[in-house]
Amino acid sequence: MAVQRLRVTVSDGRAPQEFDAAALRAGVVIGRGDGAVIPDVLIDDGKAHVSRQHAELRLVGDEVQLVHRSSSQPTVLNGQPLTQGSPAVTLRDGDKISITSFQLQIQILRAPPPPAPAPAPPPAPAPKQVPAQATGGTIRLSAPSTQAAAGDAQRRPIIWPVAQPGPSQYLALLPIIFQVGERSDAPGFLARYLKIFEEIWEPLEQRQDYIDAWFHPATCPEPFLDLLARWLGIEFLPGTPLERRRGILVHAPTLHEQRGTQAGLLLAIKAYTGLQNEVKIDQTGNPHTFRVQVPRSSGVSEDWLAAIIELYKPAHVGYYLELF
Known part of the structure; x- marks a missing residue:
């Protein structure tokens, strides 16, 4: 059965993250990231023991594979360490990945098998015929009305069950x-x-x-993300994917600190688009004007890039946007 989604649950109490087949084919990176790289699954112990790109989950055919990337610390799969040069390992549903102090539970959600054809309904019973005492003929008796039975069920009181049996x-x-x-x-x-x-x-x-988890971008519940973004002064563009919105909020302090600078604009474009080294910003011959170059093969639309630039460039500065 084909893989539909992959669910990753990290042991630090954050909400589980899910990735569809398209994201898995492109590669789901696990690591601590830095100012230029935003991993798909962010884990950071604060001691640099986790590499920027520590491991990667990738869909190959109908199999999800784990690829170890770190050159300093191992990735442990079900108690077996993977080190630099280890081949890719096929994952199974329920596997556990350990990276330093973090535990990651893997759930592979596959497409359900096609439903079996419904059995043919049994033939309706023949109507009973009862002798009529008054006329000597017959009286036809029909089956009970299903609508009446449904109405009786709706009139019955609903008793909500106790969540956990036993006394309080x-x-x-x-x-x-x-x-x-x-x-x-x-x-x-x-x-x-x-x-x-x-x-x-x-x-x-x-x-x-667990109230602190509501205020961290990596663990904040999805319905609360927009409110958290307004608190941090961040504006999402329409259609921004969930994991990219979390990555943008992670970089919110740096985006505000570097707002109006070349470094801040470069970070904003990378955070909003997921691009890395493909983006180039340089000066032009005209005063108060700069040029942004992005490869057309990146798949990012010109309107999307223009909206990001308008959000983070100084108001008095002009720009040229080139898709090469």
Whole structure:
């Protein structure tokens, strides 16, 4: 079955990242990156133990392969270290990759098999005929109405199940006198009543414990990214992919610090487009004018590049955009 998506879950508590088949064919880079390179899966222990491009996930045919790139630290797959020069290894669903202190869980999502044809419905039962006492003829009896049965089901009350069976853990926090008579196999009124508050408060407590993950670009939930971007003063262009938006927010402090400079514009173009060494910026013979050169083979549209330049260039400066 063909690979549809690959899900990577990092052990630091961030939201899982997913990559489609097109991204896997181009190569999914794992590393810490730097000012010029934005890896697809960002891991950084702050000690430079993780290489800028430590490893790569690539789709070859119908197989996902792991390629080790680092020359200093190994990549460990299911306890087996891969070092420089190791051949590419085919991954299986559930494999675990270790890079320094980071653990990465791999899930390979394949296309489901075609559904089996539905069995033919059984023939409808023949209508029963009952002798009529009054006329001596027959009375035709039809099957019960399915619409009436559905209506009865809709009128039944819905009882929401308890998320976790058993009494509330809050019961153990009360004085012992309130726990007398409560059983784990048949919780009483107080245990069930406390369960209501437990189901409301425990998710909120868990969210508070991990609130810092909401404010990091790599772990921020996708619906919260636009709000985080507004807080950081970053404007996304329409159609910017999810992982690239995360990369832009990672570079937000540097983009603001270098805004209006050649280095800042170069970083912005690379962050928004995913291009690296293909972008060139140089001066022209005219004052207050510069030239941006991007290869046409990069696939980035001229309108997209112009929108990025307008966002990050000084207002009084003109430019030439060349796709060669």
